[in-house]
Amino acid sequence: MEEIDVPQPLMNQLSDYWVGFWTLLPQLALALVVLLVVWALSRGVRWVIARLLVRARMRRSLIEVFQMLAGTGIWLLGTLIAMTIVFPSLTPAKALTALGLGSVAIGFAFKDVFENFLAGILILLREPFKLDDFIECDDIEGVVEEITIRDTHIRQTDGQLVVMPNAMLFKQPVTVRTSQNLRRAEITVGVAYDVDVDAARTVIYDAVVAVDMVRDDVRDVQVFAREFGSSSIDFQVTWWTGSKPVDIRASRDKVVAGIKRALDDAGMEIPFPYRTLTFKDGAQDVLARIAALREEEAEDKSRRM
Secondary structure (H helix, E strand, O other), X not given: OOOOOOOHHHHHHHHHHHHHHHHHHHHHHHHHHHHHHHHHHHHHHHHHXXXXXXXXXXXXXXXXXXXXXXHHHHHHHHHHHHHHHHOOOOOHHHHHHHHHHHHHHHHHHOHHHHHHHHHHHHHHHHOOOOOOOEEEEOOEEEEEEEEOOOEEEEEOOOOOEEEEEHHHHHHOOOEEXXXXXXXXXXXXXXXXXXXOHHHHHHHHHHHXXXXXXXXXXXXXXXXXXXXXXXXXXXXXXXXXXXXOHHHHHHHHHHHHHHHHHHHHHOOOXXXXXXXXXXXXXXXXXXXXXXXXXXXXXXXXXXXXX
């Protein structure tokens, strides 16, 4: 076989690499040991944090945040130590400077990711809402099923799951409908003008109080005459019930049915809008002629059958 002639400069360079590798081998081994210690220390710290925070009854998502922050800090410090062992000329100050410049570049590249990450940490720490709360944000409403560091899972009333970035929940106004156990519901009831206003108020009040879902033991039921409607005296009726949307709908259903039944029993009319039609001269004759023609057509059809 023909021997391959390797250039001397290349041979010298490969020889230098080989000598340098054996020279750095003890330092590489020591750096590897440091990384193994860092790995064990990170796992131990995460385990201790989990045990302590579970005893403190802290939420699982928040426990994961503290574990991640502690583990990241330990790995960052351990990596800097390992780098200074392998490269003695690399001081911690130089390493931090390089890390800072790299962090700026990474920050611009992953701006949205870090924004959602920081927003998730702040949401978990501040706890503006929690699991099973019913919230509304940016025309999206539903029950909070899960809060992670990056996003929040919201189950809408129609069963669909919406995954919202935490930055949106942090920047936009969020309505927490179940922040309290009670919510106020409201309807408008109209009675005829010939009905006594005070008597109608009493009938409506008694009907609302009789509904089992109305929490009149906590907050009073209120019935106020509101305005003169086009065909009725309108009452504004407010009461308190459960804070979930199904509680609002169910209580409104029972309240409307109870008020209708009570007004019917009392002989009080719930009017509908009346319309009075005025015709010009001769229009009534035309309408009468049209009605007569329709009657004739109906008689012709009946004869043919």
